Amino acid sequence: MISMTDVVKSFDGFRALDGLNMDVPDGSVYGLVGPNGAGKSTALRHITGVLRQDSGSVQVLGQEVFENPGVKSCIACIPDEVYFFPSASGREMKNFYKGIYPGFSEQRYQRLGEALQVDDRLPMRKLSRGMQKQVAFRIALSLMPKLLVLDEPVDGLDPVMRRQIMSLVMEDVLERGLTVVISSHNLRELEDVCDHVGIMNHGRVILERSLSDLQDNIAKVLVAMPQGQLLPQGLEILHESSTGRLRTLIVRGDREAIAERLAAAGPQFMDIVPLTLEEIFIYELGGADYAVKDIVL
């Protein structure tokens, strides 16, 4: 669906994207995570055709997206801070988008109105941030896009509405094969919906895998070794902490191989648990000079 190759974008000499490579498969829900200033929003603005890259290629549906109305008509985007024309109501905004997007479905809009009960006759400026987000989702999903780009999508929504909206999005993923790219700092929620994850730092994707691959490739090991016994050689330990004799290790590699190697060293106690996305994010970035090494989990 999306293919970004060696994308470079500079703002007044600062490289916001520095040779970004990113591939989003068709029908996937792709979580784009990264620290502040990593270049996530810039990358999303390239995907939606707002910004033009200095070099490299940004393709959606196999075509360059910049200045390509055909491709852009298949993309819906909900930015971090939703923009509406001042004093326009939700219905006026809907009519505006309906006039521009050829695939807009009035039927879908009416049906979404039952799930997202915000009066679309009210001026947008009188709505809370969360209600504005609901209107934005209602319009975006009515555009019947092939690609939905979401930047911090659930900010301002209450927990019930978060679930409601994400279930509507997932419904489109399942029924229509919608591809979703989500940039968020709420990694626990991303973990629930994403099947692919890309971790960005310093304008590059430093890690891009399916979530299951990612979780299989890194493990959290709780181990207590006998007195004087060292850990076996060859483990790629990303982080290590200890409480008494109990050590907590974050180890990269196949879970079973790690277990076999540790077992061979004869530990007094050993347990291997999967990492959450948040933990993966923190430890992967720890290896990329991100100052999280002293965070105790």
Next chain:
Amino acid sequence: MQSKTSYFSFALFKKTVGRYMPLWAAYLLVWFLLLPMPLITNLSFQNPGAGDQIIFYICSVAVKGGVVVLSLFSPLAAMAVFGGFCSQRSAAALCSLPVKREGLFLSCYSAAMGTMTACNLIILLPTLLICCLFHRISPAPALLWFLVVTLLGLAFFGIASFAFSTTGNILAIPAVYALLNAGPIAIEALLVLICYAVSYGYSADLFPITDRITPVVDLMMRVNYNYEGVGRMIVGWRALAGWALVGLLLSAAALLLFRRRQMETASDVAAIKVFKPVFRVLAAICGTGCGYIVFIIFWLQGSLSDALRPGYLTAMLALCCFGMAAGWFCGEMMIKKTLKVFSLKGFVKVFCMAAAFCAAVVLVYLDPMGIERRLPEAKDIEWVRVTSYDGWCELHEEENIALVLELNRSVVDNKVTNLQGDYRNYITFLYRTSEGTVRKSYLVSEDSPNNQQTVEILNLPESVYSRNAPSFEVKDGDIITCNIITYRSNESGEALTSHYEADRSEAYDLWKNGILPDLREGNMGFVEDQYVSDGLLSVDIEMEFCDPVSGDTRYIVYPVLPEASNTIAWLQGAGII
């Protein structure tokens, strides 16, 4: 996969028109108050000349009102319709739409131009009705108004669109627009004013060159109205069409720039990289101008030529350089959106600019090329006009022109002396040569010998005649009024005034046999300090002449001196004194 809305978006067009309805309504109201409203209120005004007056009014509203209204409204319209591209959030929302950049630009551009034209049509219809049905005049003036304001709209909105294309900041749009409209003339005025201050004798029109490239000034000067028939109600169509074409070309340039625009520049003062240094330099020039204005106000109390004093020159340069630095760093702050712009590199650049400016000004002041002393050759001069506080004269005779050149050289030779003292006289020389005109203007000190020389030149017979006689040969009927006022004092010192109004033939007779011979003989018409009265009787003759060819009138007062024997004889013969 092409969208049907890629090159023009009707939805965006409609939304843009609808969003700024109050602005269009204000435009409509202004034109309604300027055009149909006065015509309606004058419906009862049915005298025989009313039709001509209405035609004249409509044409004047078109050419003068049109320039004012459209030049002020266009930047507002540009700020409204293109404002969405001047903030990061709205620019991102608009540019993510499946519409090409051309489509975005054209939809917004046509929303403004289309609505303005629609408003013009709404005004045209009642105007036509009132003209044809009630005032019973031709529809031509109303149609010409429509054509003129449409062309002016193309011109000024084109300039405003171009202003938008260079900046990403909504508040910078009117500033850039003002710069495009008045920048050249303002820069030229600054240069002229500085030359006035530092070059002794420099004199020129304030805007000798750039008025033609300044749309508001050019349109105001060249487009006009007159009474001469339907086909010539409005003159200056070439200027109108020319500026409309410029507006269209600038709109096309704006479109091309917008296509290449990086949307991350939304809210930046300079939207295009190449304009950043231009913007800094323009800000520095504005700062220099501000420094110079402060200098004029606080050092000179508004008197420009005092700047010639060496101490003042230092103050002027200091203020201009300070203004230049302030302008440059302000420009840098606006471009970089930070106050942290005071780098060594920046100071070096400002120092270089200031040094170049000071060097140029000091060079003009010291005049190593001797430009101040350079005067036209006597053989090339057709005539010269001398003007001072005491009066003026126009001289054609060779020996008199030589005297004027001698005076001019003397003024320049006495430059240092003339710069002393607080009380000054001014002397201006305008030379007409075969190659054009040369103007020199000087301040001279009150006790300068040049003052006496000037008075002597002003009292030469040719000077007296040129100052006191009309430029055309006066014939019977050309003197349209003639009043003779006599002041007498009786023995007790009481003043008695009598007044005699001569008819046209008497006036011509007085001119032919009294005043004209006296002027030719040098008996009257001297500059004021030569006037002598016996204290008992004085006579003033006021005459108004009308040029039979141009229709221009000239009003001259002749104080009758005791030496004016011909005039006195005529007055005595007529029994007036």
